[in-house]
Amino acid sequence: MSIRITDQPIVVPIYSSQEAIDGAVVDFLGVVRGTEIGEAITGIEYETFFEMAQHQLELLGKKYITQFGISGLDCIHRVGFVPIGEASLFVRVVAPHRKEAFDAMTGFIEELKQVVPIWKHPRIESANSL
Amino acid sequence: MTVTFRFFSVSRDLAGCSTFQLDIGQAKTVEDALAKLYEEKPDLQKLEMASMFAVGLDYATKAQPIKDGDEISIIPPVQGG
Numbered sequence: 733m734s735i736r737i738t739d740q741p742i743v744v745p746i747y748s749s750q751e752a753i754d755g756a757v758v759d760f761l762g763v764v765r766g767t768e769i770g771e772a773i774t775g776i777e778y779e780t781f782f783e784m785a786q787h788q789l790e791l792l793g794k795k796y797i798t799q800f801g802i803s804g805l806d807c808i809h810r811v812g813f814v815p816i817g818e819a820s821l822f823v824r825v826v827a828p829h830r831k832e833a834f835d836a837m838t839g840f841i842e843e844l845k846q847v848v849p850i851w852k853h854p855r856i857e858s859a860n861s862l
Numbered sequence: 863m864t865v866t867f868r869f870f871s872v873s874r875d876l877a878g879c880s881t882f883q884l885d886i887g888q889a890k891t892v893e894d895a896l897a898k899l900y901e902e903k904p905d906l907q908k909l910e911m912a913s914m915f916a917v918g919l920d921y922a923t924k925a926q927p928i929k930d931g932d933e934i935s936i937i938p939p940v941q942g943g
Contacts, residue, residue, distance in 0.1 A: 762943050778942075781870055781935060785942070787919040809942060821943050841943060847921070849935075850942035851871035 733797060733805050735789045737782060739812035742819045754803055754826050756833040760841065762821035764814050768854040775815040781849040785809070788848045792840060800836045802827040807840075809850065863887065863930045865895055869906075873913065873936040876905040892917065893924035895934055906936065913938050 747757050764776050793805045804826035814820045823840060827833035864885050869877040886898040892915050900907045915922050916935040928934065 779871055781868070781937070784916060784919045784935070845940070845943045847940065848942040849870065849916075849937050849940050851938070852941040853871075 733790075733793045734807070735786065735793055736808045737780060737786055737789070738808060738810055740810070742808050742810050742822045744822060745806065745824070747824070753828050756825075756827045756830040758825045758827075758830070758833040758837050760821070760823045760837055761819045762841075763819050764816045766816045768852075768856075771854075772857040773816065773854045774857050775813055775818075775855050776820065777813050777853040777855060778809075778811040778820060779851045779853060780809075780811045782811075784849050789844070792843055792847065796825075796836050796840050800839065801832040802836045805836070805840065807844075809848070811850065813855070863889065863928075865928060865930075865932045865934055867895075867899055868933055868935040870935070870937065872938045873906060873909055876909065877903050877936075890927060891924065892922050892926050892928060892934060895928055896924065909936065909938055 744759065766772060789807055793807060796802060796805055802825055806824040808822040810820045823837060825833045825837045827836065864883060867882045867884065869880055874880055884898060884902060886895045889895045889898055914937040915924065916937055917926060917928060917932050
């Protein structure tokens with residue numbers, strides 16, 4: 733398991749098999765959209781309580797590895813300013829079969845959005861052009 | 863007994879600062895400490911229902927006991943991802 737919070741652009745790691753039993757690798761990239769609540773934005777400033785976010789992501793990752801039949805989970809969350817079109821979140825789930833991998837991916841991201849102390853501050857385009 | 867409160871996002875805006883050290887007397891729980899905090903920073907009470915609370919790096923209920931030197935964070939609704 734690898735959990736990382738960074739202020740640098742996310743580079744998707746190359747996958748190399750760790751276990752002979754794994755048949756499914758699901759990657760997810762969350763990307764900043766060009767609008768937020770109907771307004772054009774230039775990007776999103778992600779604020780974090782860094783130490784707690786790292787800790788909570790590690791707890792969540794361990795929970796999914798021990799309880800959801802997956803063999804690996806990697807997560808990178810970008811913080812600071814993320815321009816539109818760039819990824820703020822990367823998650824990779826590795827499992828013996830695709831159902832466990834997709835289910836774990838969905839569940840992990842849903843829970844991440846409820847417990848990991850990160851906050852979004854969209855930068856409105858019109859505010860920048862003044 | 864002294865604790866340090868930490869604020870983020872909208873809780874920081876309402877508190878007007880990122881951290882705030884407070885002598886909370888004989889307060890025993892997170893809830894007792896929050897009551898002392900609201901005396902100093904009443905605007906934060908607006909967030910009470912929507913917020914979660916943490917002691918150190920772990921989420922805490924309002925009934926959780928606290929000790930001298932603890933860091934108590936006011937965590938407004940999170941928005942990661």
